[in-house]
Amino acid sequence: QVTLKESGPGILQPSQTLSLTCTFSGFSLSTYGMGVGWIRQPSGKGLEWLANIWWDDDKYYNPSLKNRLTISKDTSNNQAFLKITNVDTADTATYYCARPPLGSIFDYWGQGVMVTVSS
Amino acid sequence: DVQMTQSPSYLAASPGESVSISCKASKSINTYLAWYQEKPGKTNKLLIYSGSTLQSGTPSRFSGSGSGTDFTLTIRSLEPEDFAVYYCQQHNEYPLTFGSGTKLEIK
Secondary structure, X not given: OXXXXXXXXXXXXXXXXXXXXXXXXXXXXXXXXXXXXXXXXOOOOOOEEEEEEEOOOOEEEOXXXXXXXXXXXXXXXXXXXXXXXXXXXXXXXXXXXXXXXXOOOOOEEOOOEEEEEOO | OOOEEEEOOEEEEOOOOOEEEEEEEOOXXXXXXXXXXXXXXXXXXXXXXXXXXXXXXXXXXXXXXXXXXXXXXXXXXXXXXXXXXXXXXXXOOOOOEEOOOEEEEEO
């Protein structure tokens, strides 16, 4: 059974760095074709893809935020991470991690974690 | 970036009816389009990918069609559990992009 769960700070101040963790089970990031992606959704708005990381450590970023994003993984502990630097109120959203098998569709999602950026 | 335009943004229908949701891409994405269902308290569910391939577990009343820039999600004979928000997503190229969503409500 594949599950994913996001965790994060809940609230942070503008200019800080947001660190998110995705802890998953039911698959391994050392397996060919496996990956983890991050997607966010501001309240009442649509979905925005942020980044993917693959089993071979290949990484893809949304260019609209590329300079601020860093995605990484800890294969041994079944975790993936996303850091967003220099946050502002526009980064307030629910952040999801999801599994993209080959082809970048997301077949399993986490429940999401709400992040608020406020001074 | 490929812009995904989804319509309508809101749709009201009754159980038993059939509905269609449109998703248009700003350039050709071949058949690389996925549809997701979002419901409160549940994780997002992948329904269809590659335009028309049903994900395992998706009921057969759901169908997807289209290629190039124009795609459609059709739900035949709506069940009560189908009332939700639906998103399209192109998986042809990076950056991956989503439509703005369609909220399907009970009439």
